[in-house]
Amino acid sequence: MQFEIGQKFFFDAAHTLDRDIETLGSRRIHGHTYWCEVALKGKPDAQTGMVLDLGQVRLEIESIKNQLDHHFLDEVAGLGAPTLENLCAFIWRDLLPKLPQLSKVRVWRDSIADSCTLTRDGA
Protein backbone atom coordinates (compact mmCIF):
# COMPACT_ATOMS: atom_id res chain seq x y z
CA MET A 1 0.00 0.00 0.00
CA GLN A 2 1.16 3.50 -0.87
CA PHE A 3 0.36 6.41 1.43
CA GLU A 4 0.53 10.14 0.79
CA ILE A 5 1.06 12.58 3.63
CA GLY A 6 1.05 16.32 3.21
CA GLN A 7 1.11 19.77 4.67
CA LYS A 8 -0.04 23.18 3.57
CA PHE A 9 1.50 26.57 4.31
CA PHE A 10 1.34 30.11 2.99
CA PHE A 11 3.67 32.99 2.41
CA ASP A 12 3.14 36.63 1.57
CA ALA A 13 5.47 38.06 -1.03
CA ALA A 14 5.85 40.85 -3.57
CA HIS A 15 6.78 40.49 -7.23
CA THR A 16 6.61 41.95 -10.69
CA LEU A 17 6.04 39.94 -13.84
CA ASP A 18 6.87 40.66 -17.47
CA ARG A 19 3.95 39.55 -19.61
CA ASP A 20 2.61 40.16 -23.08
CA ILE A 21 -0.90 40.82 -21.74
CA GLU A 22 -2.14 42.76 -18.69
CA THR A 23 1.34 44.26 -18.71
CA LEU A 24 1.04 47.45 -16.66
CA GLY A 25 -0.42 45.96 -13.48
CA SER A 26 1.90 42.98 -13.63
CA ARG A 27 5.04 45.14 -14.03
CA ARG A 28 4.21 47.28 -11.00
CA ILE A 29 5.46 45.89 -7.69
CA HIS A 30 2.51 44.21 -5.98
CA GLY A 31 1.92 41.44 -3.46
CA HIS A 32 0.11 38.14 -3.14
CA THR A 33 -0.63 35.53 -0.53
CA TYR A 34 0.70 32.30 -2.02
CA TRP A 35 -0.49 28.95 -0.71
CA CYS A 36 1.65 25.84 -1.05
CA GLU A 37 0.94 22.18 -0.45
CA VAL A 38 3.70 19.59 -0.30
CA ALA A 39 3.08 15.83 -0.34
CA LEU A 40 5.26 12.79 0.31
CA LYS A 41 4.54 9.24 -0.81
CA GLY A 42 5.72 6.05 0.80
CA LYS A 43 5.02 3.16 3.09
CA PRO A 44 4.75 3.64 6.86
CA ASP A 45 7.76 2.37 8.81
CA ALA A 46 6.80 -0.80 10.71
CA GLN A 47 8.05 0.60 14.03
CA THR A 48 6.84 4.22 13.88
CA GLY A 49 3.72 3.73 11.74
CA MET A 50 4.74 6.87 9.81
CA VAL A 51 5.86 7.53 6.23
CA LEU A 52 7.80 10.36 7.90
CA ASP A 53 7.14 12.33 11.06
CA LEU A 54 5.07 15.34 9.94
CA GLY A 55 7.02 17.37 12.49
CA GLN A 56 10.09 16.82 10.28
CA VAL A 57 8.11 18.04 7.26
CA ARG A 58 7.07 21.11 9.27
CA LEU A 59 10.71 21.89 10.09
CA GLU A 60 11.74 21.79 6.43
CA ILE A 61 8.72 23.84 5.40
CA GLU A 62 9.70 26.51 7.93
CA SER A 63 13.10 26.79 6.26
CA ILE A 64 11.71 27.27 2.71
CA LYS A 65 8.99 29.58 4.01
CA ASN A 66 11.68 31.83 5.52
CA GLN A 67 13.30 32.15 2.09
CA LEU A 68 10.05 33.42 0.52
CA ASP A 69 7.81 35.02 3.14
CA HIS A 70 7.95 38.84 3.05
CA HIS A 71 10.56 38.74 0.29
CA PHE A 72 10.63 40.50 -3.07
CA LEU A 73 10.50 37.41 -5.28
CA ASP A 74 12.27 39.11 -8.19
CA GLU A 75 15.40 39.22 -5.98
CA VAL A 76 15.32 35.68 -4.60
CA ALA A 77 18.49 34.01 -5.89
CA GLY A 78 17.84 30.94 -8.00
CA LEU A 79 14.11 31.52 -8.44
CA GLY A 80 14.10 33.11 -11.88
CA ALA A 81 10.97 34.86 -13.11
CA PRO A 82 8.54 34.79 -10.15
CA THR A 83 5.88 32.58 -11.70
CA LEU A 84 3.92 29.79 -10.05
CA GLU A 85 5.94 27.30 -12.12
CA ASN A 86 9.28 28.64 -10.87
CA LEU A 87 8.01 28.76 -7.29
CA CYS A 88 7.05 25.07 -7.52
CA ALA A 89 10.48 24.21 -8.96
CA PHE A 90 12.32 26.31 -6.35
CA ILE A 91 10.46 24.70 -3.46
CA TRP A 92 10.94 21.24 -5.02
CA ARG A 93 14.73 21.72 -5.40
CA ASP A 94 15.02 22.93 -1.81
CA LEU A 95 12.94 20.17 -0.24
CA LEU A 96 13.91 17.09 -2.26
CA PRO A 97 17.37 16.52 -0.69
CA LYS A 98 15.80 16.78 2.79
CA LEU A 99 12.54 14.95 2.02
CA PRO A 100 13.39 12.26 -0.57
CA GLN A 101 9.83 10.89 -0.57
CA LEU A 102 8.57 14.24 -1.93
CA SER A 103 5.90 13.55 -4.56
CA LYS A 104 4.09 16.85 -5.12
CA VAL A 105 4.47 20.60 -4.74
CA ARG A 106 1.42 22.72 -5.52
CA VAL A 107 1.43 26.52 -5.40
CA TRP A 108 -1.71 28.60 -5.83
CA ARG A 109 -3.28 31.98 -5.20
CA ASP A 110 -6.83 31.92 -3.90
CA SER A 111 -7.48 35.49 -5.05
CA ILE A 112 -7.69 34.53 -8.73
CA ALA A 113 -7.68 30.74 -8.45
CA ASP A 114 -4.43 30.30 -10.44
CA SER A 115 -2.46 27.20 -9.55
CA CYS A 116 0.50 25.08 -10.60
CA THR A 117 1.34 21.52 -9.55
CA LEU A 118 4.70 19.80 -9.90
CA THR A 119 4.88 16.03 -9.50
CA ARG A 120 7.48 13.36 -10.08
CA ASP A 121 7.46 11.96 -13.60
CA GLY A 122 4.95 9.16 -13.67
CA ALA A 123 3.60 9.91 -10.17
Ligand SMILES: Nc1nc2c(c(=O)[nH]1)N=C([C@H](O)[C@H](O)COP(=O)(O)OP(=O)(O)OP(=O)(O)O)CN2
Ligand atom coordinates in the same frame (compact mmCIF):
# COMPACT_ATOMS: atom_id res chain seq x y z
N1 LIG B 1 1.66 30.10 -16.49
C1 LIG B 1 1.55 31.21 -15.73
N2 LIG B 1 0.80 32.21 -16.16
C2 LIG B 1 0.66 33.31 -15.40
C3 LIG B 1 1.30 33.41 -14.15
C4 LIG B 1 2.08 32.32 -13.70
O1 LIG B 1 2.68 32.33 -12.61
N3 LIG B 1 2.19 31.24 -14.52
N4 LIG B 1 1.11 34.52 -13.40
C5 LIG B 1 0.35 35.50 -13.80
C6 LIG B 1 0.09 36.67 -12.96
O2 LIG B 1 1.00 36.82 -11.90
C7 LIG B 1 -1.33 36.47 -12.37
O3 LIG B 1 -2.27 36.41 -13.36
C8 LIG B 1 -1.78 37.52 -11.47
O4 LIG B 1 -1.71 38.72 -12.05
P1 LIG B 1 -1.22 39.88 -11.14
O5 LIG B 1 -1.09 41.07 -11.97
O6 LIG B 1 -0.02 39.42 -10.41
O7 LIG B 1 -2.40 40.04 -10.07
P2 LIG B 1 -3.98 40.23 -10.19
O8 LIG B 1 -4.28 41.63 -9.82
O9 LIG B 1 -4.48 39.73 -11.48
O10 LIG B 1 -4.47 39.23 -9.07
P3 LIG B 1 -4.62 39.46 -7.50
O11 LIG B 1 -4.02 38.23 -6.86
O12 LIG B 1 -6.09 39.54 -7.27
O13 LIG B 1 -3.89 40.70 -7.10
C9 LIG B 1 -0.32 35.49 -15.09
N5 LIG B 1 -0.09 34.30 -15.84
Ligand SMILES: [Zn+2]
Ligand atom coordinates in the same frame (compact mmCIF):
# COMPACT_ATOMS: atom_id res chain seq x y z
ZN1 LIG C 1 1.29 39.14 -9.30
